[in-house]
Amino acid sequence: MEINAREYLEKMRWRLARHHFVNWTTSVHTRVDLDMTLPRQFLSESGLAEGDKPVTLEHLWLCAAARVLRARPVFNVAYDGLREITPRDEIHFRVSFNLGGKLAWGIIENADKLDPQQMAEAYLKATENVQGPEHVQKSPIMRKGRLGRLLDDVLATAVDLAPQVEKRLGLGPGDDGGTFSVLNAGAFGAEDFHAVLLRPAAAMLVVLKPKFVVQPGENGPGLVERVPMSVPFNHNLMDTDAAGYFLFHMQQMLDDPEHFLMGSGEEKTS
Amino acid sequence: MTPLKKIPPSIGADRLAGWTDKRMLYIHGFQHYMWYPNCCVQKNIELTEADILRKEMNREDPDPGSRVTFNHIINKAVANALRHHILFNSKRTWRDTYLVYPHIDIANVVDVEGMATQIVIPDADKLTLRQVAQLSHRLVSTRRVTLRHRMSRLDNIFQTLPLFNKLAWAFPFVNRVLRDYSHKGAIEHLESRPGSFLVTNPGTLGVQDCKAMLFFGFRMGCLRVMAIEQKAQIVDGKLGFKKVLPTGLDYDQRICDAPAAARLLNEIQRNLEDPRRYCAGPVDEPEIGSDEGGA
């Protein structure tokens, strides 16, 4: 495959600017394999999987993630990397789609107020207005030319030595859109994926390829469907355990979708 | 995965504003200027023997204050293995200088009221497994008290002295400058014995994989212990399950490449899979300061 390097770099320009080192160095992650036995059972028993717009496991975990975010607002904040946290009242998902093998991002607004059926509809609607992976909603400053780059480098060094001056120099991390990103890397075949999280996001959710694991059970060994999920998070704001609790909370909701995920779920986040 | 019976609540929206104050020390520890390139090698370690030893020792002495857990066996195994891989028991001071700690002090991450804090088991390689267990229990209960006290004192200072809050970012920064550019500062930092190697166990929460971050720059390695798994295997045509412990070693890429880290991990595995031979016995004193040229 012929690659035109100049053209490709031009296309990726703002994505590259977003990945400036100050934006990603504190990204770490936690992974837990979530059990999908009960949610799958719920889907087949409730008949939701057979409607006009069928509900899938993906819609269930999107609903669960949105409701967990309402109970754990620190995952949904905008964070400057130092002391400033900007809480967000709305939960707008930036969701990944696999459109013919290509990655695209769409937005699902107010995701925490949707039940699984509404989520399925919103999900379908979001595919109508998608952006490619190179899209950046708000880009950081990145000057052109060698001298422009030199100036950027000098400023980056100043920020490296004293992060407090970043805002005074008019520099910022940029933004990808949405308040919380959900990447389904499993749709592309990823069995494990350690994504790099970018400021100002405090965390994101990465869903991986489902796997069937042989496990001991009361009636002898059997196959269990598990979907590994990982939460890359900003280590400044939280530790491994907090991201683990996020995923356990999701598991708790997925184990009882009737109770936690139906309706607007205002009072049912824990 | 062992699901948690009760999931602790997160901080609420009303407390978000003050959250970064509480994490101030972490925030300056985790800044990008503190970032060190670290990679991780990981493998599944079989726990059958360690489990038998643990149960046996707990039958011998059922006192809760000296109860032996997997954590203690892991600490002991790591300390033993570090004796043979001393590069991982070091730190970087200047940009080009490594100091090998003269002691093997194992730091453990402990979760106290939602904040991660550390206890340090000094000279863990010279203690018996029982001593490691006793010391560890004592340090955890003490830390619960002292950390609460420290946090409330910090809260008070922030509230009464707003200027302190404004200038607080400078303290870790000054430490960094001292550590990186003053040799004397580095030596003083070294002698404060903050724990030369870190062991963290998010597996107790059920976490199956995570990535650690080597921060503050005074450690070259960190052992992460994940949740114990029942791994299916076919032995002589029959299905069976074995308990395995996924264990990851995060190491500083500047000091070595993956094979050297894998060798340390293999040694930890050897210690853990035969703990009766390597961890439970009496302790030999290493001959520090002999005139044999360190060989």
Place this chain on the structure above:
Amino acid sequence: MRTFEISFWDRDDPSLSAMLDERVDMLAGLRVPNFAAGANLKMTAPMDELNRWRKNRKHPLGITASVAAALRWALESDGLFASLFDGRDNLLVPDNPSIGVGVDAGNAARIMVVSGEEYSDPLDLADKIEASKRDIPTITPVPFSPGSKEKASNFAKRKRWAKMVKQELQERFDYLLPPLQKRRFDTWASQRGHIQLHNLGTHGVQEFKGLLRRPWVSMLWVLEKDEIVSPGDSGEFVSSPVLPLILVYAQELIPVDRACTFLSKVVEALTDPKCLEDRR
């Protein structure tokens, strides 16, 4: 209890410093700006067919050589993964990328570079790597001498420090002088390859998280084979071997879908290695 093989080194041990000196040269510039935002992607390849194929060949292949062939084959469909990138304006996509194969040499990995110009065919490349195995022990390992009590002089320390700072600055700012950058890229490609392949399976490593040093855009890591238990056709549980692969790639430059497509291509070649021969 075991006897001591190595005692503690003294602080600032010169022999330890000498050993690390070489690493510092290699890794100079290990400051954040010289790193790419490295994402880690994992996939597993079934090994049944691969094992049959590599052992039944006229010249049997090892795992590393087989994966190298698959990697070379996948690079034909997407050469971006073997390019060199300065982090912003200069992306060099070679027509025939060289592959660097990691060889464990004691305290630091050594790289055996197989030229892409010379070995553009995946199977030729694999045979070359397999044949070079016997040369590997001749690669000089890093000397690992016993410790000493003498302290390194301040002058020696400052000299090393100055050398490292110079290298760091050069790497960070050589975009101002394009010929300097070209020279760095060329040296890098000839000494370390456009893309690297490491086999950690020989050390029993089952999971790996890596990072990525510029100007590389990706690296492939092979882990220890795993046994996956699943129900067979007759209802009995059967165990089948799989080979886990980790692709560490620059997230800034490559979106996850492209990385997955590339790694799937490597997996495809390992699942059905005959496609490497059909190509001929």
